[in-house]
Amino acid sequence: MKKLFASILTASVVTIASIQVQAAETIRFATEATYPPFEFVGKDNQLEGFDIDLANAICSELKAECTFSNQPFDSLIPSLKFRRFDAVISGMDITPDRLKQVDFSSPYYENSAIFVADKNDKLTSIDALKGKSVGVQNGSTHQQYVIDKLESKGVKVRPYDTFQNAFLDMTSGRVDAVFADTAVAKEWLAERGEGQYAQVGPEIKDANYFGIGYGIAVRKKDELKMKLDAALSTLKENGTYQKIYDKYFNKASAA
Amino acid sequence: MMPESLQEYLPQLLKGLQTTLELTFASLLTGLVLALLFTLILSLRFKPLEWLVRLQILLFTGTPLLIQIFLIYYGPTQFPILQETVFWPLLSEPWFCAMLALALNSAAYSTQLFKGAIDAVSAGEWEAALAVGMTRSQSLTRIILPHAFRRALPAYGNEMILVMKGTSLASTITLMDLMGYAARLNAQTYDTLTVFTLAGLIYLTLTGILTLIVRFIERKALAFSN
Numbered sequence: 001m002k003k004l005f006a007s008i009l010t011a012s013v014v015t016i017a018s019i020q021v022q023a024a025e026t027i028r029f030a031t032e033a034t035y036p037p038f039e040f041v042g043k044d045n046q047l048e049g050f051d052i053d054l055a056n057a058i059c060s061e062l063k064a065e066c067t068f069s070n071q072p073f074d075s076l077i078p079s080l081k082f083r084r085f086d087a088v089i090s091g092m093d094i095t096p097d098r099l100k101q102v103d104f105s106s107p108y109y110e111n112s113a114i115f116v117a118d119k120n121d122k123l124t125s126i127d128a129l130k131g132k133s134v135g136v137q138n139g140s141t142h143q144q145y146v147i148d149k150l151e152s153k154g155v156k157v158r159p160y161d162t163f164q165n166a167f168l169d170m171t172s173g174r175v176d177a178v179f180a181d182t183a184v185a186k187e188w189l190a191e192r193g194e195g196q197y198a199q200v201g202p203e204i205k206d207a208n209y210f211g212i213g214y215g216i217a218v219r220k221k222d223e224l225k226m227k228l229d230a231a232l233s234t235l236k237e238n239g240t241y242q243k244i245y246d247k248y249f250n251k252a253s254a255a
Numbered sequence: 256m257m258p259e260s261l262q263e264y265l266p267q268l269l270k271g272l273q274t275t276l277e278l279t280f281a282s283l284l285t286g287l288v289l290a291l292l293f294t295l296i297l298s299l300r301f302k303p304l305e306w307l308v309r310l311q312i313l314l315f316t317g318t319p320l321l322i323q324i325f326l327i328y329y330g331p332t333q334f335p336i337l338q339e340t341v342f343w344p345l346l347s348e349p350w351f352c353a354m355l356a357l358a359l360n361s362a363a364y365s366t367q368l369f370k371g372a373i374d375a376v377s378a379g380e381w382e383a384a385l386a387v388g389m390t391r392s393q394s395l396t397r398i399i400l401p402h403a404f405r406r407a408l409p410a411y412g413n414e415m416i417l418v419m420k421g422t423s424l425a426s427t428i429t430l431m432d433l434m435g436y437a438a439r440l441n442a443q444t445y446d447t448l449t450v451f452t453l454a455g456l457i458y459l460t461l462t463g464i465l466t467l468i469v470r471f472i473e474r475k476a477l478a479f480s481n
Contacts, residue, residue: 078447101445139442158429159439172332174347
């Protein structure tokens with residue numbers, strides 16, 4: 001009996017040790033895959049998008065193995081802090097508020113935000129949104145921006161789990177406008193807008209919300225940040241970044 | 256838990272309390288009226304309607320409340336024709352959709368509960384009531400229903416608490432109830448543990464108050480049986 005116990009103990013110690021060796025080579029990424037063209041679930045149920053390709057390129061640069069999990073957006077930073085993942089790549093803006101919670105890689109995508117609304121509503125400026133409802137994603141910088149800047153002016157903020165549901169509710173007339181990333185909103189206008197919806201007002205860049213750009217979030221003081229930054233700058237130098245960028249944002253020139 | 260963050264979070268969370276309470280009472284009331292109607296239909300064995308009620312119970316006790324809320328909220332948007340009807344102004348409101356889902360859900364469970372309570376009153380009580388010279392309707396209102404009510408009340412108190420807790424799912428369709436504000440606060444501060452602990456404590460307080468109310472009603476309503 002003692003022998004058996006000892007061998008089980010040895011076996012489990014060996015297993016734990018081997019798991020730890022493996023863990024050193026794996027980067028666990030989390031993302032919220034309802035955000036084309038940055039991350040979405042493709043036809044064969046695989047995660048696809050600019051962020052996913054970029055993360056995979058980073059991993060092959062670092063010779064690390066990457067895993068991805070698909071999580072609700074507002075749970076990404078809490079889960080990262082609770083060590084469920086090592087990094088978040090999910091079209092996430094670098095903001096002063098988020099920097100209090102996590103560290104970010106250097107920005108990898110420059111960003112802005114726009115309002116989108118039905119053309120028939122004849123909303124010409126952001127001031128015209130007074131008394132209207134605006135759909136945003138819960139936990140997004142867009143939600144924070146609308147709460148801080150427009151809620152006091154009588155704009156109703158409606159939080160959605162995903163931007164796609166916010167767009168869906170705009171098409172059925174439940175919200176008057178949606179506030180989202182320029183790239184994501186334009187992709188939606190092109191794919192689903194059917195000429196009926198248009199941008200309202202100018203592109204908004206505000207460094208407190210979405211002016212700095214997207215970054216990959218890691219836990220505070222995690223040395224992974226250095227590795228990610230090094231890999232990102234290599235990818236930008238050797239042209240891999242541009243190739244991925246062209247694949248998603250300059251479709252004509254890539255083809 | 257820091258006292259400063261408590262001071263900061265509590266007023267925010269309490270902004271959602273009104274919606275939570277309104278939703279709870281409106282769906283309980285609607286659900287109760289429907290459940291009494293359904294119980295009547297089942298007890299009278301009113302044929303085609305009885306099948307509909309059984310189907311309703313099967314569907315609403317057999318599927319998760321979250322799916323019912325999603326279907327009622329997002330379902331009608333798939334049929335543009337519905338958006339032309341008089342129902343659309345109601346169905347386009349997240350508050351109404353959540354209330355309807357909760358009310359139908361509660362009606363299904365409460366009907367089973369009420370029907371079970373009536374069936375559980377023994378035939379001997381009917382016979383005894385008739386034997387002392389009461390009419391059928393007198394027996395029903397004076398003997399059978401009070402006894403059925405007594406059996407149903409504690410279980411219905413649980414149902415009230417379940418509905419109250421169920422309202423937290425309404426935040427998934429953009430309603431800013433207690434849970435909606437908690438989710439928003441969590442997204443703003445990332446102070447997950449504090450925010451949801453606080454929200455949980457408020458729900459716990461509500462449950463406590465509801466339990467006391469039900470106990471009070473039980474004591475008053477069932478005074479005859481002690």
